[in-house]
Amino acid sequence: MTKLRPGAPLIRETDVYERTDALIVSLEPRCLTIRLKGRREAHSVDYGAILDLARKLAYRRNLQKGA
Secondary structure, eight states: OOOOBTTBOEEEEEEEEETTEEEEEEEOSSEEEEEETTOOOEEEEEHHHHHHHHHHHHHHHHHHHHO
């Protein structure tokens, strides 16, 4: 497992494209930052918020399966 250190975020280009620009993900100790390649606009999301969203989506999928 790669430990995230404060001075060295882990930055990766994904295989996901928004129009013609690849998504760039930066994993930092407290949050995940996402931006489009070649753009300065970036959005940071707390890991807790990502976990909450994943749980909500899983709950919705389970509700749809039962209905």
